[in-house]
Amino acid sequence: MRKGEIERVTEETDIKVKIDLDGSGEAEVETGIKFFDHLLESMVKHGRFDIVAKAKGDFDHHIAEDVMIGLGKSFEDALGDKKGIRRMGDAIVPMDDSLVLLAIDIGGRVYTNVRMDLEKEKLVDLNSDLLIHLLETFAGNLKCNLHVDVLRGINDHHKAEATFKALGVALSEAVEEIGEDVPSTKGVV
Numbered sequence: 001m002r003k004g005e006i007e008r009v010t011e012e013t014d015i016k017v018k019i020d021l022d023g024s025g026e027a028e029v030e031t032g033i034k035f036f037d038h039l040l041e042s043m044v045k046h047g048r049f050d051i052v053a054k055a056k057g058d059f060d061h062h063i064a065e066d067v068m069i070g071l072g073k074s075f076e077d078a079l080g081d082k083k084g085i086r087r088m089g090d091a092i093v094p095m096d097d098s099l100v101l102l103a104i105d106i107g108g109r110v111y112t113n114v115r116m117d118l119e120k121e122k123l124v125d126l127n128s129d130l131l132i133h134l135l136e137t138f139a140g141n142l143k144c145n146l147h148v149d150v151l152r153g154i155n156d157h158h159k160a161e162a163t164f165k166a167l168g169v170a171l172s173e174a175v176e177e178i179g180e181d182v183p184s185t186k187g188v189v
Helices: 033-045 060-079 130-142 156-174
Strands: 001-010 013-020 028-032 049-056 087-094 097-107 112-116 145-152
Touching: 013 060, 013 097, 028 033, 028 087, 033 049, 033 060, 049 060, 060 130, 087 156, 097 156, 112 130, 130 145, 130 156, 145 156
Parallel strands: 028 049, 112 145
Antiparallel strands: 001 013, 013 049, 087 097, 097 145
């Protein structure tokens, strides 16, 4: 059973994140930030994971950030020693006018390079400048390399949503069980 669960209570937030890597795309997300919930639901649907993400707190920035911390840590928890996983995944995802290229390596080293070029200040009720930080926060807590390039797009909503869909698809590929070995020439990940 590849499941992970993280509870995080700080003076700013109270979050609970559960993940089942072998789910069917079911999301029970309640953060109080509608667009962020939508992005997480899109990621989960296209990644075919099941998650529960409940959060409350003082500011949207803190809530979203702590959920991404919890999400990264719950993935890490669910993967254990990472034996048998593919480890790397990628996706090219279109959404109307937008096209996103995303690649991930769950190899234990943290590096992010995210190019989104969003123009609007807000996407519904989420500050758009927060999206890159959220992806970096997730990658740091999963201990992975994450590369995101929004290759083209006009609508910022579509750029963001295609990015989270691509993240789900690439994660699904990276955590796929393909054998028994540790996916590294070093023998550890």
